[in-house]
Amino acid sequence: MIKTDVVIIGAGPTGLFCAHQLGIIGLKCEIVDNLDKIGGQCIELYPDKPIYDIPAVPECTGEELTNNLLEQIKPFKFNFHLNDRVQELTNENDNWIVKTNSGKKFQTPNVVIAGGVGSFEPRKFSTKSAEKFDGTSVLYSIKDKTIFKDKSVAIFGGGDSALDWAIELSNISKVSLIHRRDEFRGAPASVQKIKELSKKNIINLFTKHSIKDVKGNGSLDEVEIKSEEGESKILKADYVLGFFGLIMQLGPIVEWGLNLDKKAIPVNTENFETNKKGIFAIGDICTYPGKLKLILSGFHEGALAARGCFKYARPNEKYRFEFTTASNTIKDRLGVK
Amino acid sequence: MAKIKYIEYNGKEHVVEVQNGLTVMEGAVQNDIPGIDADCGGSMSCATCHVYVKEGWYDKLPKKEMGEDDMLDQAYEPNSKSRLSCQIMVSDDLDGLSVYMPEKQV
Numbered sequence: 001m002i003k004t005d006v007v008i009i010g011a012g013p014t015g016l017f018c019a020h021q022l023g024i025i026g027l028k029c030e031i032v033d034n035l036d037k038i039g040g041q042c043i044e045l046y047p048d049k050p051i052y053d054i055p056a057v058p059e060c061t062g063e064e065l066t067n068n069l070l071e072q073i074k075p076f077k078f079n080f081h082l083n084d085r086v087q088e089l090t091n092e093n094d095n096w097i098v099k100t101n102s103g104k105k106f107q108t109p110n111v112v113i114a115g116g117v118g119s120f121e122p123r124k125f126s127t128k129s130a131e132k133f134d135g136t137s138v139l140y141s142i143k144d145k146t147i148f149k150d151k152s153v154a155i156f157g158g159g160d161s162a163l164d165w166a167i168e169l170s171n172i173s174k175v176s177l178i179h180r181r182d183e184f185r186g187a188p189a190s191v192q193k194i195k196e197l198s199k200k201n202i203i204n205l206f207t208k209h210s211i212k213d214v215k216g217n218g219s220l221d222e223v224e225i226k227s228e229e230g231e232s233k234i235l236k237a238d239y240v241l242g243f244f245g246l247i248m249q250l251g252p253i254v255e256w257g258l259n260l261d262k263k264a265i266p267v268n269t270e271n272f273e274t275n276k277k278g279i280f281a282i283g284d285i286c287t288y289p290g291k292l293k294l295i296l297s298g299f300h301e302g303a304l305a306a307r308g309c310f311k312y313a314r315p316n317e318k319y320r321f322e323f324t325t326a327s328n329t330i331k332d333r334l335g336v337k
Numbered sequence: 338m339a340k341i342k343y344i345e346y347n348g349k350e351h352v353v354e355v356q357n358g359l360t361v362m363e364g365a366v367q368n369d370i371p372g373i374d375a376d377c378g379g380s381m382s383c384a385t386c387h388v389y390v391k392e393g394w395y396d397k398l399p400k401k402e403m404g405e406d407d408m409l410d411q412a413y414e415p416n417s418k419s420r421l422s423c424q425i426m427v428s429d430d431l432d433g434l435s436v437y438m439p440e441k442q443v
Contacts, residue, residue: 045382117376117383123443126414158410180415185407228417245411247443248376248383263374284378293378 004030005313006110006306007098009086012040013295014283015114016069018302023076024330025306027313030106031078032098034085034119039066041116041284042295044246055296065295075335085119089256089279094312096278109312112305113274113281114298117263118250125156125242129214137220138240148173152236154223156211157243158183163190165241170197176204176235178211178225206233214240253285261287271308272301278312280305339427342435343370343388355427361436362386362423372438379423381405384412385442386422391435398425398434413439 006022008015011033022029037043042051042062050059060068081104088099089111098106122140124130130138142165149172155162158179163186166177177194184191198205206225212232213224223237250263259266259275264287267273272280282301284293291297310319324330331337343351343365355364365373365386374385381404390398395418405424409415422436 041377041382045377046380049380049382123411123413126440159407180410181406183406185410245384247385247411249443263376 001105001107002030003107004028005108006030006112006309007032007086007096007106007108008112008114009033010040010114010116010283010285011035011038011080011082012114012116012283012298013042013065013069014116014298014302015040015112016066016073017299018112018114018282018306019076019078020069020073021303021306022309023073023078023333024324025310025319026329026333027306027309029078029112030081030108032081032084032086032100032104034083036083038070038080038082039063042066044120051295053294053296075333085251087252094278109278110309111279112302112309113253113265113279113285114283114302115250115253115285117248117284118253119248120246121249121251122242123244123247125211125214125240127211127213130211130240130242133214133216133220133240137216137238138214138242140242142241145169145172148239151238152176153239153241154178154225154235154237155241155243158185159243159245160186160190161243162186162241163194165243166203167193167197170203174204175202176206176237178206178209180208180210182207204235209233211240211242264291267301270304272305273308280308339429339431340433341427341431342433343372344435344437345370345372346438346440357428359427360423361388361425361427361431361434362421364427365422372442373422374442375423381408381421381424384408384421387412387415387439387442388420388422388436389416389418389439390420391437392418394434395420397430413441413443 005027006029008029008031011031019029047063048061085101087101090097095107095109096111148169152174154176155166156178166175169175197203208228209225212226215222223235223240226232265274265281267281267286269288272282274281282305283298341355351370353368362375376385377383409419
């Protein structure tokens with residue numbers, strides 16, 4: 001059990017800046033994120049797209065913003081728990097017990113939900129029959145590529161994951177690549193490579209096709225694909241891989257007894273606390289009259305939520321407002337003279 | 338101003354007047370029409386405002402910009418009439434447009 005002042009759910013810009021504010025006022029926190037990297041939507045959805053509305057930063061990319069925020073919280077040495085998702089929140093006396101997917105447990109008076117639009121999950125095939133094989137022969141990520149050796153593998157998608165794996169697995173497996181249109185969004189060099197492999201009949205390439213059905217008794221035998229015109233083809237397949245990017249889902253958050261308004265959590269605008277004491281929501285996931293889904297709003301919300309956390313983390317102390325320019329205590333925390 | 342018809346997957350129709358300069362996505366969200374999620378808020382970064390444009394209308398719309406098809410690859414059941422509604426800007430020319438919602442967005 002890890003004891004801390006605050007658990008932050010979500011390592012996007014809002015969560016990171018809230019961590020900074022907690023560090024400034026002398027609180028500890030632990031940050032959990034479902035992705036395998038830090039940065040949230042900034043990193044997952046638009047790492048290279050320029051952002052123009054961060055105050056005093058005329059232009060930066062999602063990746064630059066993330067790196068700068070990380071630099072800013074470095075002095076506090078907070079722990080990140082990546083590739084992990086908060087599953088359960090239970091109240092115990094004045095604390096929350098936070099349990100994650102991987103079995104980690106935290107004890108904390110405060111939880112700050114900075115979860116964006118939820119956690120990122122792979123988009124799955126819409127065909128019902130694919131569910132039966134989900135996790136065994138219908139896969140959305142690859143952990144161990146050796147299982148594909150000498151097997152027939154049908155890969156769906158047109159992005160880098162689909163292309164890279166098609167190229168990689170064509171060395172050890174019989175690969176079919178199926179994509180819904182003629183153009184690919186993957187790197188031009190990979191697209192070129194795919195076309196060469198297709199010409200040499202090393203890869204079976206089907207463009208303007210999508211999945212129709214997967215079939216098999218017990219184990220997967222074949223996959224049926226259809227063209228835009230509706231014509232079907234049957235391909236032999238031991239494995240079917242889908243790479244359609246990630247979608248955002250609220251996931252377990254809906255089970256924590258929080259008020260929900262559509263996909264957002266209503267909060268008060270004084271400290272961004274939800275209807276549950278000690279649970280705060282900031283960034284895209286929170287809502288209140290006038291809410292703007294801007295990163296800068298998330299920063300403001302995080303700063304106020306941090307002060308809200310102070311009350312429960314240090315019930316016997318009075319919070320003192322201080323400026324970073326003037327306070328020696330803050331300078332000590334930042335490790336600057 | 339354009340009258341736009343949003344048709345839910347179950348067939349339920351919503352006709353609303355949408356101001357010029359808004360997107361078809363915003364027209365749905367501002368009028369609480371279900372079926373369009375728009376998780377990313379219109380930055381072409383997700384694919385949860387996906388619609389099928391009615392036959393006959395698809396070719397009349399301004400063409401897709403770079404990147405829209407890439408996002409549509411990640412939509413639920415895209416087809417040749419698929420668009421992201423956040424990328425369709427409303428103008429007088431769109432008066433009478435009909436769009437169909439997919440079965441679901443995620």
